Amino acid sequence: MLVFGDADRSAAPHAEIARIRAAMDDAAAAAPERRREPIVCAFVLASELAQGLADAEAALETAPIAALRALADLLLRPTEASFHATRGALDALAATALPERILCRRQEGFAFYGVSPEAYAASARRTPGVEAVIGVRSIGMGLAAMVAAASAAAFVTSLRPTGPPLRREARFSPEVAARLKGATGLIAVVDEGPGFSGSSFLAVVRALLELGAPLHRIVLFPSHGNPPGPGADPALLPLWRRLEHRVAETEPAPWTHWPDVTGPLRGPPRDVTGGGWRQARPGLEQAPAGAIWERRKFLVEGERGVFLLRFAGLGPYGAASFERAKKLAAGGFSPEMLGLRDGFTIEPWLPGRPLQPSGAARKAFLAHLADYLAFRAARLPPAPYAGASLQGLADMLCRNASLALKLDPPARAWSDRAQALGGKVRPVATDNRLHAWEWLIAADGRFIKTDAVDHCADHTLVGCQDLAWDVAGAITEFTLAPNETEALLQDLACRDCAIDPALLAFLRPCYLAQQVGLWWFSLRQTPDGRNKDIISGLYRNYCDRLRIDLTTPAQDLH
Numbered sequence: 001m002l003v004f005g006d007a008d009r010s011a012a013p014h015a016e017i018a019r020i021r022a023a024m025d026d027a028a029a030a031a032p033e034r035r036r037e038p039i040v041c042a043f044v045l046a047s048e049l050a051q052g053l054a055d056a057e058a059a060l061e062t063a064p065i066a067a068l069r070a071l072a073d074l075l076l077r078p079t080e081a082s083f084h085a086t087r088g089a090l091d092a093l094a095a096t097a098l099p100e101r102i103l104c105r106r107q108e109g110f111a112f113y114g115v116s117p118e119a120y121a122a123s124a125r126r127t128p129g130v131e132a133v134i135g136v137r138s139i140g141m142g143l144a145a146m147v148a149a150a151s152a153a154a155f156v157t158s159l160r161p162t163g164p165p166l167r168r169e170a171r172f173s174p175e176v177a178a179r180l181k182g183a184t185g186l187i188a189v190v191d192e193g194p195g196f197s198g199s200s201f202l203a204v205v206r207a208l209l210e211l212g213a214p215l216h217r218i219v220l221f222p223s224h225g226n227p228p229g230p231g232a233d234p235a236l237l238p239l240w241r242r243l244e245h246r247v248a249e250t251e252p253a254p255w256t257h258w259p260d261v262t263g264p265l266r267g268p269p270r271d272v273t274g275g276g277w278r279q280a281r282p283g284l285e286q287a288p289a290g291a292i293w294e295r296r297k298f299l300v301e302g303e304r305g306v307f308l309l310r311f312a313g314l315g316p317y318g319a320a321s322f323e324r325a326k327k328l329a330a331g332g333f334s335p336e337m338l339g340l341r342d343g344f345t346i347e348p349w350l351p352g353r354p355l356q357p358s359g360a361a362r363k364a365f366l367a368h369l370a371d372y373l374a375f376r377a378a379r380l381p382p383a384p385y386a387g388a389s390l391q392g393l394a395d396m397l398c399r400n401a402s403l404a405l406k407l408d409p410p411a412r413a414w415s416d417r418a419q420a421l422g423g424k425v426r427p428v429a430t431d432n433r434l435h436a437w438e439w440l441i442a443a444d445g446r447f448i449k450t451d452a453v454d455h456c457a458d459h460t461l462v463g464c465q466d467l468a469w470d471v472a473g474a475i476t477e478f479t480l481a482p483n484e485t486e487a488l489l490q491d492l493a494c495r496d497c498a499i500d501p502a503l504l505a506f507l508r509p510c511y512l513a514q515q516v517g518l519w520w521f522s523l524r525q526t527p528d529g530r531n532k533d534i535i536s537g538l539y540r541n542y543c544d545r546l547r548i549d550l551t552t553p554a555q556d557l558h
Contacts, residue, residue: 001403001517002396004165005461006138007106007385013098016049017090020071023315028083035078037315037342043071043117044110044315047142052102054137054158063093065156068142072149076121106385107139108459109192111317114296114343115223117143119248120190121150123221127246130219131185134159134208136200140191143248147190147221155179161203166196166231170203172211181211190221194240196521198228202236205243219244230524254309254344255300261338261346262302269309270299275531283354287437288535290522293458299349306349307338312454314343321345324380324429325453331375334452350448355439357478361447365439366484368447369474370491373431377467377497380429383456387427387463390418390506396461397513404516405547417506424500427464429456434473462514467497468504472511476545512546 023042027035050064070089074082109115120143124130130151135144137160148156157176161168172180180187189204201220208218225247227240255262255269272280273296275289280299295311312321318340325345328334335347355365388396394414401407432455440448456464471492475485489499519539526532 001520002399003460003514003517003521005388005392005459005463007383007387007457007463008103009106009384009386010101011049011052011104012100013049013053013102014094016045016052016104017094020045020049021087021090024074024083024086027078032078036075039071039075039078040117041315041319043068043075043142044107044317046071047107047110047139047145048104049102051107051138051141051158052104053098054141055105055160056099056102061157063089063096065141065145065158067093068145069149069156072117072121072142072145075117075146076149105138106317106457107142109139109143109223110314111457112295112311112313112459113192113223114252114311114314115139115143115192116248116250117146119223119250120146120221123147123246123248124150124188127151127186127188127219129186130188131155132157132180132183133188133190134180134204136161136189136191136204143192143221144188144190147188151188153188155183159204159207161200163203166199167233168199168203170200170207172207177211180208180213183213183217186217186219187213188219188221188246192223194222194226194228194232196229197231197233198236198240199231199233202228202233202239205239215242216244219246221246221248223247224249252296252311252344254311254342254346255298257341257344258300258307258309258339258346259302261304262300262307263304264302266301266303272297272299272308280349281354281440284437286534287354288519288522288538289531290519290526290535292522292525293460293518295454296344308335308347308349309344310347311343312340312345317457318343318345320383320457321454327379328375328449328452331379332446333372333375333449335448335450350440350442352440352442352448355436355441355447357436361441365447366478366480366488367491369434369478370488370495372447372449373467373470373474374492374495374497376431376470377428378495382427382429382464385457385463387456387465388461390422390425391415392461393507393510393514394418396517397510400513400517400520401546401550404520404543405550407547407550409550421500421503421506424503425466428467430462430465430467430470432456432458432460432462432465432469432473434470434477436477460514460518466500466503466507467492468499468507469511471499471504472508475508476511476515509546509549512542512549515542516546 020042023038027038050068067089070086074086124147130153132155133144133148133153135141135158141158161170163169274291278284298309312318322340325337329336338346
């Protein structure tokens with residue numbers, strides 16, 4: 001199934017260096033206890049820059065890795081000497097021949113999973129004898145710099161495995177291969193994960209074994225201690241188990257950063273990730289919980305109230321999410337945002353009841369939904385990381401329909417439609433998560449959208465789309481009748497958000513195909529039990545609706 005996607009943004013290297021310097025200036029001007037966040041921001045930006053330069057093969061790795069390693073040193077030891085050394089490394093990088101544009105890829109572990117750079121340094125300090133460090137791009141390049149900074153490794157390089165997502169292959173350049181063959185110490189392979197298959201990690205390991213590196217000198221630095229997921233090649237799992245692992249995992253405690261907001265806590269924080277929010281919100285017991293898509297969330301009760309802490313992303317990722325959240329809160333559509341620290345936002349836990357979309361409030365809710373979608377279109381510009389093209393969505397539709405339904409939509413016809421409609425797309429920061437269980441009716445009667453901030457910038461391939469994508473989602477999730485759909489479209493048109501009918505007709509089955517893939521992955525990752533039964537029913541429902549959409553001769557907008 002096609003569900004996940006890499007998000008790239010076009011960037012000018014010299015402009016990125018300027019952003020890194022600005023973040024360092026913020027750190028230098030901050031009080032010592034507030035320096036970490038701007039340094040982390042600089043480190044994340046430098047990780048993207050180094051990855052983009054390496055992928056472009058536009059420069060030797062030496063200068064980008066030196067700058068990245070200097071920033072890793074600065075994060076570990078924020079002294080005046082470290083600031084001076086980092087500025088010198090950035091000056092040296094800026095003086096090299098750099099391309100005008102590169103593609104920087106979002107570092108998923110920093111954006112979604114709360115991967116801690118310092119945790120990799122801590123693991124490296126417990127691993128004496130590291131001589132060479134290989135970062136698996138994208139995020140592995142920055143994490144490798146952390147391992148090298150903490151272990152004083154003599155050689156650092158990076159590699160991007162290629163090939164199908166579940167069957168990656170890796171090959172070293174002749175120069176890197178020669179250097180690794182001469183290594184007599186440990187060789188560290190660094191990345192986040194393992195993920196659904198672990199194939200990127202294992203591709204690098206196989207490449208090292210082909211060079212003659214003995215297995216006992218290869219050490220993996222993953223971000224968690226779990227084995228590869230259900231997409232792993234069974235023949236390679238014994239190899240994974242034989243390897244040494246230095247897990248770089250930490251348990252976050254974000255509430256320690258907010259005593260000025262919460263006051264003294266009245267009890268232990270509650271981890272409400274992975275569906276725990278259902279127990280905290282009566283009436284949502286039947287809502288599905290796809291843990292694979294959820295960010296870490298904690299519920300804390302202090303003397304000043306009950307608060308929700310939610311991971312928004314490190315550095316620039318959290319800052320962008322926080323800005324969207326503040327705009328939505330100011331518009332009255334989402335809970336108030338009280339702050340962002342160490343990658344976590346904090347908001348008051350609002351009392352309220354789940355939305356019942358078929359109840360008496362339906363007409364008022366649909367009018368509010370039009371206001372909400374129009375607000376997003378007007379006030380929330382698309383993120384710099386590109387969302388899927390219409391061609392990418394068409395490819396997803398054809399692939400997922402083939403695997404889930406054993407149907408073969410005419411790929412050429414869908415490609416032709418994508419090409420014809422491409423000029424009509426006006427991307428915005430779409431919600432991408434309009435399901436009924438994501439809405440509340442507050443105690444004062446207001447409709448509140450929860451989880452509204454960052455599904456336009458999550459690790460699925462959809463990303464920011466034309467507002468028609470959210471209209472397709474609304475039609476699907478609330479089973480809008482023809483007259484309700486027409487009213488929604490008219491309300492949006494009155495707000496200067498006219499939806500192109502042909503684009504909407506194209507996106508509706510694409511939305512269903514994306515949901516089919518999303519819940520298929522959730523099924524694969526969910527243990528047996530009531531939640532899996534709920535997800536299974538949801539998956540079958542999306543499959544049935546997609547089949548109807550694809551086999552009905554004339555697509556109707558409703």
